[in-house]
Amino acid sequence: MTEKSQSVSAAPGSDEVLKVPQFPGCPDFITVRDFNFFYGEKQALKDITLEIPERQVTAFIGPSGCGKTTLLRNFNRMNELIDGVRHTGDIKIAGRSIWDPSVEVVAVRRFVGMVFQKPNAFAKSIYENVVYGLRIAGVRERAVLDEAAERSLGSAALWEEVKDRLHESALGLSGGQMQRLCIARAIANRPKVLLMDEPCSALDPIATIRIEELIKELKKDFTIVIVTHNMQQATRCSDFCGFFYLGRVLEFDRTESIFNDPLGKRTEDYVTGRFG
Ligand SMILES: Nc1ncnc2c1ncn2[C@@H]1O[C@H](COP(=O)(O)OP(=O)(O)O)[C@@H](O)[C@H]1O
Ligand SMILES: [Mg+2]
Secondary structure: OOOEOOEOOOOOOOOOOOEOOEOOOOOEEEEEEEEEEEEOOEEEEEEEEEEEEOOOEEEEEOOOOOOHHHHHHHHOOHHHHOOOEEEEEEEEEOOEEOOOOOOOHHHHHHHEEEEOOOOOOOOOEHHHHHOHHHHHOOOOOHHHHHHHHHHHHHHOOOHHHHHHHOOOEHHHOOHHHHHHHHHHHHHOOOOOEEEEEOOOOOOOHHHHHHHHHHHHHHOOOOEEEEEOOOHHHHHHHOOEEEEEEOOEEEEEEEHHHHHHOOOOHHHHHHHOOOOO
8 A cells, every 4th residue: 555645835944845645545525725824914824735534533733823723614614704814725525615606605514513622502401502503404393303413412422411301401511511512513414524623622531532432433424623732632533634833734644654753853843742
């Protein structure tokens, strides 16, 4: 099994080479091409080209402020809620540009679910939290909502803990349960991609391990992209890793290659904890 890698671009003044491999047996699902992103005058992402494989867990790692959240939030066009942003280049998901004029932004957001750093349960019942997106989409049939609630809570490994109190407030759940509830809400509408921006940073170690186990389960059904500052977490639950540095992706490869055989000195220093 040989893996092609091509050198696409490198940070000016550095000898680091961006590796954009194609991975045999792992079809691409999200394709980022020559992508630049600006908040007003400030350029937050520079010349990003990479392929995210389908039904795998891809982790974005790197120091704070290097653009991980910005790229993640482009995948479901969330950044467009901010005034004065613009981009060049393209992102395709499942072969189609997310900015194709025939693609509606609500369709992109339904296709690409998102879980945030702090579990953001609404002040509603557990049940209503899960079916929230379906209600917004106009679903009324009780049987459809019930099926979605049970399926999503089951997939999020929360059903057994909450099935007897579905109509109690979600605000009574623990932090770890609440984050699993947010995962259930994100998958209720059957997206294909699940984005997670530091989903465990507000959780204790036991709740964190549960979410990591859940992530490994969920990749059977979803293409998962997770931002994490926790290197153990990246090695435990991701298959692929992109290393971000000052708005660029300096390396993208299988996680074991990034950790055991990094190409660049900056990647090596970061994954071994010498800076960050
Ligand atoms: N809403 C915003 N307006 C202006 N600049 C922003 C905004 N959000 C992020 N940035 C800037 O973009 C850069 C990348 O930020 P971010 O994507 O949040 O990085 P990371 O997730 O890697 O910590 C940073 O310099 C940050 O200050
Ligand atoms: Mg971030």
